[in-house]
Amino acid sequence: MDIRRKLIATAVLTAFSAPAWAQQPQPSDEIEVVKVTAQKRKEDPAKVAMSISAVTGAQLQSEHVRDITDLTRVVPNISFTAASGNGGAGPGTSNVEIRGISSTAGAATVGIYLGDTPVTVGNVYTMGNIEPRFFDIDRVEVLRGPQATLYGASSMGGTIKFVPNEPDLKEREFTTYTEGSNTRGGSANYAANVVANFPLIPEELALRIGVQAQQTGGFINQVDGNGKVIASNINKINDQEFRAALKWRPTRSLTVTPSVYYQRIDAKDIGAFNLDLPLYQAQKQVREPSIDKLLAPSVTVNWDLGEFDLTSATSYFQRKFDRTQNGSAYNSYSLSTFLTSTEDGGKAPPELIAAVAGLPSAVYLNNQVRQVAQEFRLASHPYDEKVSPWTWLAGTYFSRQHTNIIENDPIFGVTDTFKQYGFDIADPDLLPDAKPGQFPNDNSFAGAFHYREKQASIFGELNYYFSPTVHATVGARYLRANTTLEQRNGNYLAGAGNNSSAETSSKAFTPKYALTWEVNPTNTVYTSVAKGFRLGGANIYVPPTTCGPDLEKNGITAGPPAYSPDSLWSYELGSKSRFLNNRVSVNADVFYVKWKNIQQGVYLPTCAYTYNANAGDATTRGFEFDIKAKPLPGLTLSASGGYVKAELSNDIGIDNGVVGAVAGAQIQGVPKYNAAVNATYNFSAWERPSFVMAGMQWVGASKGSLDPTQTDHDRPAYHTTDFSAGMTFGSYAFTAFVKNAFDTDTIIQHPQVASIVQGYRLAPRSIGVSLATKF
Template sequence: MTKKRYSGSFTCALAMAAASSTLWAAGAAAQQAADAVVDTADAPGAKKTARSSEQIESVLVTAQKRKEDASKVPLSISVISGEDLQASHINDFSDLTRAVPNVSFSGASGSGAGLSNIEIRGISSAAGSATVGVYLDDVSMTTRNLYSLGSSEPKFFDIDRIEVLRGPQGTLYGASSMGGTIKFISNQPNLKEREASVYSEVSGTAGGSTNYTVNGVVNQPLIPGELALRIGVQTGHQSGYIDQVSPTTGNVIASGINAQDSSVVKLAMKWAPTPQLSITPSVFYQEVNSKDIDASYLDLPKNQTGKLVREPGNDRLLVPSLTVNYDMGKADLMSVSSFYQRTFNRTQDGTTVNNLGSAVPDTPPGLAAAIGALPSAVYLQNQVRQFSQELRVTSKPYDQKVSPFTWLGGVYYANLHTNVTDNEPIFGLNATYAAFGANPADPGQLGIAFPNDNSYFSERHYHTEQEAVFGELNYYFVPSLHATVGMRYLQATDSLSRNGDDYWNGGPTSSSVSTKSSAFTPKFSLTWEIDPNNTVYTSATEGFRLGGNDRPIPASLCAADFANLGITEAPTSFKSDKLWSYELGNKSRFLGNRLQVNAALFYIKWNGLQQDVTLPGCGFDYETNVGNATSYGAEFEIKAKPTSNIVLGLSGGYTNATLSSDVPSLHAHAGDPIQGVPKYNATLTGQYNFNLPGDYYGFARAAAHWTGSSHGTLVATDPDYQRPAYSTFDASIGATFDRWELTLFVKNAFNNDKVIQRPNVQSVSEGYRLDPRTIGISLAGKI
């Protein structure tokens, strides 16, 4: 049973970044970390004439569910454009978390695609509901924390931008956006122009072999100005760098077992029968086949594993949606109907927790040892499916001649089903018994049969249904000063039904439990535009997570663990937890719009944390509410353009997240750090553009990322308790000619192989390292 959870010149760049940092420290004690500026003039493939711009250009975002200049939005945002994702070779969540302040990740149960949990500003929990909302356009892909899967990870393909919203977003995005929200904004069909682009990349990984990615996108107006179709297709392969070795001889059995293949298809059509109405159906489909996880054994040479059972996974994501926009004159109406489905089937090696041999009566002699040496697997089938409907009405942008108010209001409904099936065979169990002339069902042995060698079966069905009404009201005292009041009221029903059987379940069992909950989450903010280049804001916002239900735990197997905790049985449910976040921020531009400095300070009080309590004797666990926590810190992002050819960036964050009360059931005390939260992180970037003969130009880019130390668990004796600080360095050089861009790049240039996480997976202390150095070449073009 999967019983446990797991949780120009570079010198010039440094000098300029140091000067920018000094300016920030001297003049912005309370500035906002939201460098929501994407300089489109510096996007790969941009026309050469755009390179002459010496100013940083702003971008519109939809963080508050209306199009706004990001420098005026009163919350902490980081925005990375699709062009910058491609240029920086940011390919997955781990890359993304290193590129923005105060965002981190932890492996859910091993490391690999679809197995990570995301944390923002220290709001981290591997139990209960998620703490960070994940959205593809306006479609929520947020699900509860489970030991068997992590967050959905859409490939960064045909993306207009990624918006990282720090701080609670419960008013507009609902439950589970306690720490923040990550939005993947897709490129939309263009009604006016035909567009076609291709991208190809080939690289090699140290200790692995060849990787590749190929994609193409076509946008075709079918009726110019009225109807357009956008189609995108991508396929990719990542080579593995971890070798499977024999646990007895140490010889390599298979090389590069953690290889991965992926494919993505995106379809969208936009129909605008009138200037006021647009209808956009779309479908996103993605499949990722992982041959194994990215973790190795720490007691073996680097990047080797001695597992007996391989751990492949198949992760399929389907997101169809229908978006309708209608301009009603004085307000805009939007309807988003969506269906989200994720199917993730995977295998874990359960050999190390196959301690059945110790329970086998040693008659005849040698049987117990033979049973204990058998390989064992954990077959996990996860399916998440959700239908949701959101309808909202948004006022027109502020116009002092019309009204001092702007507003937004809406309703939301979601019906979420999550199924987890767990089968755990011990291969050859019955044959081994037969070879010793015995039968496990005999009263003198275990007294129970093992059909198909299966030792544990569990089938769980979670069902959450929720309805919500939400809104925000802005009042402008004067054009430069306005206050915002927001609210969301939610009602939800959560149920869990479960069937179980076989030895480790204590025989056949069945249970069902249901709970109801409601929440009212307010939001208050005040925004002052001191002048067109300087905005200051402050906010107080409440965030929350829904409660849930626990599976029953057999008392016959876990009585000793219950006694140690002073209980007679495990709880059947857990409650919602809430937090209040207070933020003070600033967004400023200096030197004729060539220097942007954004920063924020925050303080968070979190009560009734949903936590996972492990029962070490029997290997089960349950979720409950224990303890309170406090998180405070700061973040900043600086962008500078000293000349039209140089772009520099410096960003960083500080988070101090600790328990504020003792938690005896977790052997934790007030002041202990929250797991998975680096105290510091920073990124330094630089780009230099230069002219080449003819109508061509070249570029050189570099990025240094530093992530501070953290704690992977609350248990000081756990190998994952102390996670070390680490750094990476990426660089690229290339040229643009006509419609094409050729780039030579390197990721993890110094081949840092530090073990950054040591997750305890099925009682094995495994190691997750940075991906080895990868060197490659890419070609992007418009055709």
């Protein structure tokens, strides 16, 4: 056996030997500085001319932040809302917004990155953003403001980067984390993960591998028409994650890092309940489960070529998202309204009409997204006044994304129901325009939609240092894109059916300008101007037979065939300061955004269809702040918050059939403010490192719809409170915690699906314990 094989065998066999984590280091008196890669190179965020929040993996774990919705409550001016027509339906169906750049339609407004892998998907009526779980994460970076120069077209509001832990070439490590809690009035929550790091060849080759399993307990019961419980805690969610990464450094100048991430989220039902029933009860004929699977392999190469660095990021991701919606309230009801009643001289008796209206119906949605992306970057070394006043970065990006949506809407038993009353379902005198074969296997609608998107762009940034403390940045990206939509649909509720294809092309030039002044080593002032851009696209077909009343209400006779690109300009001024030997840090900024030709989704509640339209222009303005302090040894205080006023600035949207799109209307899904405070005290108890922590989060009022007649138009403000305490025994850290300690039960969303008004609330109070180990 050669020496390398011996080293590998020794590393694997000794990975579970004596603990290497003898004791926790003493807490520093200084505020921790979390380096970020916002500008595609690792650097101090205080020197970057943009508003950034960086949350470490340790902070995510200590504050029990488990998903993006939790993150939106602790990071300023980030929010989430349901994609058009989804009504906040559950995991994978919401969109994320930053600084009021909120849209439930068209391309995404926030770029999502998993390491160097872009996993941004469009806002379609069947799904929302991919939501990576916080597993083996080094940090999450939230970059506010347009990031089009370095991150492309869909980062017009900002970018969220999930940065995983890298394999360590020096130290072996084995960590575990387990957590258990119980939801008030519901079922149990648990989480468990194991992560191991093996230096297979010291200083040259290392493997990091981990697995995780979690369950989020449910608290909603399904009931029948008499209020009898059919199933309990139906909205629980199970998820599993796997990640493996290999780091190979064959020379000091070359590093190759292949990795793979897999995630499976199994939601047993959505988190909605009927507002006309006792709290947290859902009366439905069809359950609404979903399974959302994400596979994301990638290879990143970093090569120091002496005068500059070369980075290649090759990535692929595949998302399979299968879910069921309860279509009883609109498929069955819509069909019943088409029947010709005997009371009006038709053939359908009232008993048949009532029977059809009461039939169960499902909407089966099978979504698949696949993307291949390649980015090459060349970057100068960091600024050195002895070498050059210039630094630069240049790159090129290519991507191909395919999205397939298959939809089937069966009305269970509809053919037999007609037969029971002595009728043929294909009788056109009974059901207008009915033809044989329009209800195969009771399926009332069948659709297939295939989106293809190709992007190619070149980008770069150039920095000139007038002095070591003052520098200007000029950046730009030129993008060309082509999008196509092929669709075919049929069966009775599709009306005459539709088989068509449409193609759109886009190009954009998105510049960025910034000026940074390091007033002193601990105080930086900056200003920036940047442009953001989104692609336009084609709309799915909206059948006028099914959706006629909704379309007429919007002042149109048919859904528009396409929607146009939109863009914005953002203006920002900010400062980043540290005081008292880095015991206090204060970051603050103000911004103003002019958004042109805003894309918005128009949901048709009666038939449950959605089309995209341009709703005119908008402006958003506001501020953010983030304050951290260590006033006493062991005590860390933090406060962060943001305010945003996001409004339409003209009435153009009305002409495009967007009800409520008038000047002064608040953009949907944007809380007016959010804020969070946290206090953590580290101390020694019985000679054991210990801590206590308390945090509160506030989220302001928002609008769930532009249409003031919708039940979800006004969404209330709410707040939550969390507590935790823990103690460390050598390699074991125990924690007890309470989430939503005062059991805030505000109904934060209340959309209407046909005649049913639904409610969504925060998860009730949960109390639990956790154990973390590190060897």
